[in-house]
Amino acid sequence: MKKLTTRSFKIIAAILALVLFVQIPAAYAASLSELKKERSQLEAEKKSINKSLEIKSNEIQTNQNRQQKIISQLEQLGAEINKTNHNIAVVELDIEIANQEISVLEKEIAELKEKIEQRNELLRDRARAIQSSGTVSYLDVLLGANSFVDFIDRFSAVSTLMDADRQIMREQKEDQEKLEVQKLELVKKKENLEANKAELKSLMASLNQQKQEKKQLVAELEKEEAKLHAEKTQLKAEYDDKVELSKELEEKFLKEQRRLAEVARQKALEAAAAKKKRQSSSNSAVSSGNLPVVSAGHWTRPAAGRFTSGFGRRDIGPIGSKNHLGVDIANSIGTPVVSAADGVVSYVGSMNGYGNVVMVTHSIEGQLFTTTYAHLSGFNTSVGASVSKGQQIARLGNSGNSTGPHVHFEIHVGEWNGSRSNAVNPLNYISL
Secondary structure (H helix, E strand, O other): OHHHHHHHHHHHHHHHHHHHHHHHHHHHHHHHHHHHHHHOOOOOEHHHHHHHHHHHHHHHHHHHHHHHHHHHHHHHHHHHHHHHHHHHHHHHHHHHHHHHHHHHHHHHHHHHHHHHHHHHHHHHHHHHHHHOOOOOOOOHHHHHHOOOHHHHHHHHHHHHHHHHHHHHHHHHHHHHHHHHHHHHHHHHHHHHHHHHHHHHHHHHHHHHHHHHHHHHHHHHHHHHHHHHHHHHHHHHHHEEEEEEHHHHHHHHHHHHHHHHHHHHHOOOOHHHHHHHHHHHHHHHHHHHHOOOOOOOOOOOOOOOEEEOOOOEEEOOOHEEEEEEEOEEEEEOOOEEOOOOOEEEEEEEEEEEHHEEEEEEEEEEEOOEEEEEEEEEEEOOOOOEEEEEEEEEEEEEEEEOOOOOOEEEEEEEOOOOOOOOOOOHHHHOOOOO
């Protein structure tokens, strides 16, 4: 009874070990797939933050350009204010000179008025003298001459008096007209100066108002710039955090790939491979009969069909060229796609322009390889599955950035990385 129990225990332990051996690769591969998705998400977040950083930098530059423009306007306003201040000072000086001229003119006017008054008084005195001597007139004076010589003397005296009276009247009229003209000119000049001064004062008030508004706008822009810098600093910190997290995730990703590689190295027993090939043949017969011929050696072609594009740089029309990191095999949609070598499925899903993708990790003579099968229409495997060379893993399609039904096939020496820097020409390993 004791031997039976021990034997039963050993059988159960062996079964558990086998189950764990089968499940561990699947768990590792599932974890690797999740890490790839997480890494893609992180890269998208970094790209988004980097775009936000670029936007913030552009906003800051725009803000600074606006500030510089307003500062230049402030400098122009300052120059205009200085010029206006100078013009006001000139006008005020002109007004002061005009006031001085007014004072001088008012003095001259007073003197003219005094002269006019004196002349008027002289005429009044002469009129009173004539009135006091009765009705004597210039004619009586002439007719009262005693002789011709006396007449001539009297006539000369009368003419002189009459000319003097006429001259006095002319001068009086001219002085009065001159006074009126000078007064009008002076009043008009002063009015013009006062109006000019008022305009300059109004201009000065407007310039000062503009200056205050510009200063206020600069202050607001400086405040906005400080806010933008703070937001940019926060975004930069977030980006740095994502970069650190991305490095940590990359390390996990590489570690997980190495685990898968170790699983791939341990699983390839000849008997198990032959058994899996027989299972693969029976499974693939159900899906399609258009399987490619399996080649001898470690590698085989991934699908039957026509070779349409090779490895390396290729022309893509008027937009230029790009580096083609694999080979293309064209066939009808649904054509079986098989694993190019024994390995463990490390990724099944969609990947940007690659469309539907399967990745398989291989360990061949101690060297790690990763193969990629892109633009698929469907899958015949899952993450963590152990597959044999020639076993169907997917179906050919036209998904992603594809111009027609085909499978895009890549071989990477080592782990697959986002930059695909370790891609090699598949024709060095497979024959088409």
